Amino acid sequence: MAGTSSGCNPDMAPSVWLCPEPEASALPCPRWLTEYERTTVAKFSGPRQREYLSSRWLIRQAIGHGSKCPARECEPVSGRPVASVRPKGWHLSLSHSGGISGCAVSDQPGIGLDLEPLNRHPHWQKVVRRWFTRTEQDWLLANDSHEDFLRVWTLKEAWLKATGRGIAGNLQTLEVRPDFSLYGDRHDSGWQAASGELEGFLVTLVYQRDHILLPSGGLLAGPTADLDLDRVVPTESPLPFSWHRPIEPGN
Structure with missing residues (x-):
């Protein structure tokens, strides 16, 4: 199993960390940003700038939780x-939605995160008819359950992120059947999915492991207005992954 080269001890299970964006209308550009991040954030303003800065803070916190290294010593590509x-x-x-940022971290490749508000997609039937497989259309429209749709939608989004693809032309590469058995278009082994609810959001993770292993994580107290990386950040709520399924090769 791949690990780090830093000498820090990794958690073997993937983890997911969420945080709310700061309420301040404007945030400073902290000194710990990389040159690339400074150039990128300068292109944004308002909510988009706040989202970007908050997520860069969270990325470093998430890597730190996984690697047991100080957040200030962590940096993404x-x-x-x-x-x-x-x-x-x-x-x-990485995933954003409704003022919440999420970052999943793993010491193995093949990881995808999606989070969605539980009340999103009021006209979800149109999405199902346009983009889902015939099997999915039949059972989702018959069940008429927004909750079932949202779980299927987040599974598909997380699957595409984990396998490195965009939505266009790829939403049918993972099929969810009426019993929530999952079938993907990848033939390597170990793909699995887990999800849980926290603070009005459905959080879904797709990842690859050689054996069954549930993720961990939680909701962090959000960054302060100065985006300080040195303060101790408590976990306000654990993230309960109460749902789990393997992803089988398609047939």
């Missing part, structure tokens, strides 16, 4: 933050 630069060997997936 430039561009899409799918891995760590410091300490090396960590794989990441």
Whole structure:
């Protein structure tokens, strides 16, 4: 099993960390940002800038929780933050929704996170008819359950992130059947999915492991207005992953 090269001891289970964005209307650009991050955040303003800065704070906290290294010593790669630069060997997936940021971290590749408010997609039937498989359309429309739709939607989003693909043309590469058995288009083993509810959000993670292993994580107290990385950040609520399924090769 791959680990880090930093000498920090990794958690073997993937973890997911959430945080609310600060309520301040404007946030400073902290000194710990990389040059790439400074250039990127300068292109944003308002809520988009606040989201970006908050997520960069969370990424460092998430890597720190996984690697047991101080958050200030953690750094993602430039561009899409799918891995760590410091300490090396960590794989990441980021999600935002409704003023909440989430970051999943794993010491193995193949990880995808999606979080959605439980009340999102009031007209979900249109999405099902346009983008889902015929099997999914039949049972979801017959059940008429927004909760079932939302779980299927987050599973598909997390699957595409974990396998490195976008939504366009790929939503049917994971099929969810009426008993919530999962079938993907990958033939390597160990793919699995887990989800749980926290603070009005459904949080879904897709990841790859050689054996059954439930994720951990929780909701962190959000960053202060100065985005301080040195303060001790308590976990306000644990994230209960109460639902879990393997992802089988498609047939």
